[in-house]
Amino acid sequence: MDSAIDRHLRCPRTLSRRASDDYRPPFPIVVARAHEDVTQVVMAYLGVQYRGDEHRAEARETLRRIVGQFGLDDGPGHHDTTHHRDAQGRDNLVAVGYWRDPERYRRWSARPEVAGWWDADERLRAGVGVFREVVMPRVDGFETLYPFTDGLPGVGAVLDGVSDEVQEHAYWGAMRDRIPRSQTDRMTGSGELEVRGDPAGRAVVVGHDDVALIRSGQDWSGTEPGERELYLEEVEPELREAMDFLRDRGERLGCYSNRYVRNVHLDGRPLDATYAISHWRSLDRLERWAESHPTHLSLFVAYVRRAKRLPRLRLYHEVSVVGADDQSYEYVNCHPATGLLRDARRPD
Amino acid sequence: MDSAIDRHLRCPRTLSRRASDDYRPPFPIVVARAHEDVTQVVMAYLGVQYRGDEHRAEARETLRRIVGQFGLDDGPGHHDTTHHRDAQGRDNLVAVGYWRDPERYRRWSARPEVAGWWDADERLRAGVGVFREVVMPRVDGFETLYPFTDGLPGVGAVLDGVSDEVQEHAYWGAMRDRIPRSQTDRMTGSGELEVRGDPAGRAVVVGHDDVALIRSGQDWSGTEPGERELYLEEVEPELREAMDFLRDRGERLGCYSNRYVRNVHLDGRPLDATYAISHWRSLDRLERWAESHPTHLSLFVAYVRRAKRLPRLRLYHEVSVVGADDQSYEYVNCHPATGLLRDARRPD
Incomplete structure (x- = not known):
């Protein structure tokens, strides 16, 4: 039984974790591990926003360009692409890239092909909007969670492996306990x-x-037909309801943005995977919602009651807490409720 | 905003509480307060077990005798009486007495009218069984929770008042955070x-x-008709399902005993109030069940979704953690799965 906090990130505590030393979780979970030379990672959500069929081709072309830029030197070690429709009815295509080194990200994003493209005035005149939401969590400020050990999605794909079975999971507060800063x-x-x-x-x-x-993912691509049906008919609707609630009414709970996205190929074909990516005022606001909101608890119950019949469904998450200087959010030609724009105030 | 831990029970922490200092609960809750001279309380669950109509009169007479003994000098400051049917199909009438001073309880229970009656061989020859489950929580080992300030049930009835609104509630772990020992x-x-x-x-x-x-209570005696119907038809069935689960399948979760009881008059007439009284191997087993078991979370969701429409429903609880020397359990002429007998092992 391992701790989710890697050995080189442990320090004398001033705050106790919630789990007692003799706590034993009811099922196995692992977390991603990184070599000690990894000190900070980068998660860059690069989006294209469009409205209606007439802009779809331009939007796909724009996404293709962004993913093409990923192929340049110092590009991300891993990426995926998604589609979602937002609360304002706009379609959004997002490519998220992961780097295990912020210096490489900085070199990449400063390249003329990248910086020049984002900064060009053409972006303001295009038929589609673009945005980039970039966070750079330090290694003591993020955690991951996987009930599988192969083919890690998201940030796990640019790290170096997985832990043994960890102790800090299957209780409310475990997310916090897995983050070294806690x-x-x-x-x-x-x-x-x-x-x-x-x-x-x-x-x-x-x-x-x-x-x-938090990026919280669901991958049913490896399920058998009966399992797929069980997930899509009895669990996914609860997930969607919880996600719609957060998207539309999360503001007063401290949820700045919530996107429930479908993984897609570059040509738009959907994959059998989704995830929710949401931004929060603080970790405790996320904790309060997850632990107590009826929509999330109904989802939790719907899943737990069927978990044994969903053996091939792959659920995972990654959670980051980032400093002010380790975030940047830019929106060009997007509607004013896009992403973190919605809840940002104008300076006096 | 007060702490649930009374001033004279606060001490330098070696364990942090889960709530941060700036946490603000979403609705007000108070806890019972006791003068500093209260160091330990007593909760004595005195039960009568019987089977079938032919023993009901004897059972009621026995309960009446027990409650009559409460009227002797040094008797409890408060008591109530309940009925429940157990997993073996036996009926049980229980009177629970509360004392704010273990010395008074000891004097009372040593009285010849009390000790002599319990110890008499007639108890073994009676048509009904009797049991007494007595715990004596120290003030640093119990907590209470009320969303109202008048007419406190249970242990609150023998204490000295209520706190201001407390901070430690409405999050998983708050129960522990309210217990001074934590x-x-x-x-x-x-x-x-x-x-x-x-x-x-x-x-x-x-x-x-x-x-x-934990004693976790529900009192719908003050509800309006629509509210009563809402509680009894849409919330109570979830409560019953959770309670039946714990009663029948709680052993592997660390629940030694669970009784979901109806408050009754001495003559058997039901009151519009119930409570669950359960015993656990440890507080963290109770936490794990409450936080993660589908039956309890379904109940939680069923209540939360309707809470605003249940303004006069009185819910409350009291939770105690007791040392080995502060407990005594005795069963006379009862079936061998009664109360804590079920999970107790024979010494080698």
């Missing part, structure tokens, strides 16, 4: 989002300390 | 129950450290 820091967050620039044109959102984000 | 002690429990004597005749169960018990 040993000495409650990560309570402070400040608020601020928008600079023109929300209807080119705008940036300035983050605050301890913004939390 | 400041320095995980209360993880150790040992196992042992039975001495003859389980089919007169037997005692010897407890172990940190047995936890």
